[in-house]
Amino acid sequence: xxxxxxxxxxxxxxxxxxxxxxxxxxxxxxxxxxxxxxxxxxxxxxxxxxxxxxxxxxxxxxxxxxxxxxxxxxxxxxxxxxxxxxxxxxxxxxxxxxxxxxxxxxxxxxxx
Amino acid sequence: xxxxxxxxxxxxxxxxxxxxxxxxxxxxxxxxxxxxxxxxxxxxxxxxxxxxxxxxxxxxxxxxxxxxxxxxxxxxxxxxxxxxxxxxxxxxxxxxxxxxxxxxxxxxxxxx
Numbered sequence: 350x351x352x353x354x355x356x357x358x359x360x361x362x363x364x365x366x367x368x369x370x371x372x373x374x375x376x377x378x379x380x381x382x383x384x385x386x387x388x389x390x391x392x393x394x395x396x397x398x399x400x401x402x403x404x405x406x407x408x409x410x411x412x413x414x415x416x417x418x419x420x421x422x423x424x425x426x427x428x429x430x431x432x433x434x435x436x437x438x439x440x441x442x443x444x445x446x447x448x449x450x451x452x453x454x455x456x457x458x459x460x461x
Numbered sequence: 462x463x464x465x466x467x468x469x470x471x472x473x474x475x476x477x478x479x480x481x482x483x484x485x486x487x488x489x490x491x492x493x494x495x496x497x498x499x500x501x502x503x504x505x506x507x508x509x510x511x512x513x514x515x516x517x518x519x520x521x522x523x524x525x526x527x528x529x530x531x532x533x534x535x536x537x538x539x540x541x542x543x544x545x546x547x548x549x550x551x552x553x554x555x556x557x558x559x560x561x562x563x564x565x566x567x568x569x570x571x572x573x
Contacts (some may be wrong), residue, residue, distance in 0.1 A: 377519065382561070391552060391566040394503070437503055447556075448517065449562060451503030 353366045355438060355455040363460050368425040370455040372438030373418075379442050381414055382449070383423050386435045395423075395436075465555050465565035469507075473571045480540040480547070481569045484556070486555030487535075493536045494562060495528060496551040510536060543572045 356371045373380070380399050384392040398405045398414045398421065405412045411424040424430055435456045439449040466485040467499040474480050485525040486493050491511055496504040510530035521528065525543075542548055550569045554562035 350498070384564070389569075392554075392564040394563060395560055397561055439504075447492075448506040448509060448520070449496075449504070450506070451496075453503045 354434070355452040356416055357455060358453070359456045359458070361458045362427060362428055366428055366433070368457050368459070370423050370436055370457070371389050372421045372423070374421075374438075374440050374450075374453055375419065378416075378440040380440070381412075382439045382441075383410075383421075383452075384437045384439060386454070387438065388434070394418050404409065409456060423438060425457075428457075430459050430461050433457060433459045440459070464491075465553055465563055467551075467553050467565035467568050469567050469568060470566060471571070471572075473573060476544050477542050480543050480570055480572075482538040482540075482553075482570070483535040483553050484538070484555075484565060485535040486518075486553075487563055488564070490555035490557050492556045493530050494554045494556075495536075495538050496554065497517045498552060498567075500549075501538030504552060525571050532535055540570075543570075545572050548572045 354373050362368050374416050378400055380397055382397045383395040384394055385391050392443050398408045409414045414421045435454040437451050437454045439451045441449050465487055468483050491509045495507040496505045497507055505527045509517040513532050525541045527539045532572045549569050550567045552564050552567045554564045556562045
């Protein structure tokens with residue numbers, strides 16, 4: 350079964366609005382990462398948050414992590430049409446488990 | 462520094478043929494991972510390799526699939542006697558010793 354599960358499955362917003370998506374996972378993790386995938390393309394690494402961190406920022410991205418609830422959120426502020434993509438969270442349980450476990454993703458559509 | 466390179470980007474095979482997918486990691490990266498993505502799903506781990514060694518192949522089907530990462534040259538994922546269910550996008554990622562995995566653009570395999 351998948352480790353990470355994103356919610357919602359799909360999100361449609363107007364340009365300039367904020368987009369928030371959530372990720373829940375089942376087992377203990379070492380790190381949680383967010384990736385973006387444009388249609389038919391590869392994955393682009395967005396941000397990594399460690400299990401001992403609670404919040405991290407990168408440009409218009411804000412990621413939170415709540416290990417007690419086994420959940421993370423990704424906020425994209427002031428969205429742009431170019432943010433239209435699928436967003437995946439991925440967890441790993443290093444140092445013993447390096448393989449990433451992905452959820453099914455949230456598809457975000459930003460309308461101009 | 463060129464990113465992770467995969468070729469071919471698209472591959473069409475008839476049932477029973479062999480598919481060979483290549484991955485050249487980023488310069489300086491000695492860890493290679495292969496993932497498979499079925500339509501509308503997240504990525505699933507297949508195999509983790511270091512130079513000349515398979516570290517973890519727990520996500521790879523026991524039959525028809527094999528992977529290698531020779532001392533010289535790219536990593537190869539080989540699928541023998543392909544079936545329609547093998548149609549998917551296959552992604553390679555590489556990393557140095559850090560946690561972040563950098564993904565290639567993927568190879569989209571279509572089995573007719």
